[in-house]
Amino acid sequence: MSGLTLTKVHHVAIIASDYHVSKVFYTKILGFTLMGEVYREARDSWKGDLALNGAYTLELFSFPFPPARPSHPEACGLRHLAFSVTDLDAAIAHLTAHQVSCEPVRTDPLTGKLFTFFSDPDGLPLELYQA
Known part of the structure; x- marks a missing residue:
């Protein structure tokens, strides 16, 4: 088959205003598993990889002063x-x-x-x- 063949949603990325508060929310309250996380010094940003029932699902990011948007x-x-x-x-x-x-x-x-x-x-x- 040629052309674009999407098979599933790979992940959803979320930018948090407070990475640590959101990490607790998604792991301790919603039950995601933190697969790994890294602090990216050049971007002053945390990135956490979260899984749901063993499947990589969410990327949780922090950035300094992210702009607000309607949600x-x-x-x-x-x-x-x-x-x-x-x-x-x-x-x-x-x-x-x-x-x-x-x-x-x-x-x-x-x-x-x-x-x-x-x-x-x-x-x-x-x-x-x-x-």
């Missing part, structure tokens, strides 16, 4: 990052126990599945979607 789900650009869960109620209870607020649960009108939104430490909209 509400309806802003132009990345709308949100969604994660599948098997038990939405348990996932919401876990986040709530870690002082992470979730929006009211909604039902996807096309699939009948339940979902909710919450935010990372920088306000990046994240979604939990019950599989």
Whole structure:
């Protein structure tokens, strides 16, 4: 087969305003595994490679004074990052126990599945979607 053949999303890159706060959020609260990290002195920047269930998924970056940008789900650009869960109620209870607020649960009108939104430490909209 010729031409462009995408096989999957390789990773998502996130720039955090406070690398260490976001690293704790993604590893300790959301359950990602830190596969490795490096401080890049020339860029005054941290880069962490995070895995979900053994699969390389996120790159977490820091940069000095990154510009703010709108990140509400309806802003132009990345709308949100969604994660599948098997038990939405348990996932919401876990986040709530870690002082992470979730929006009211909604039902996807096309699939009948339940979902909710919450935010990372920088306000990046994240979604939990019950599989």
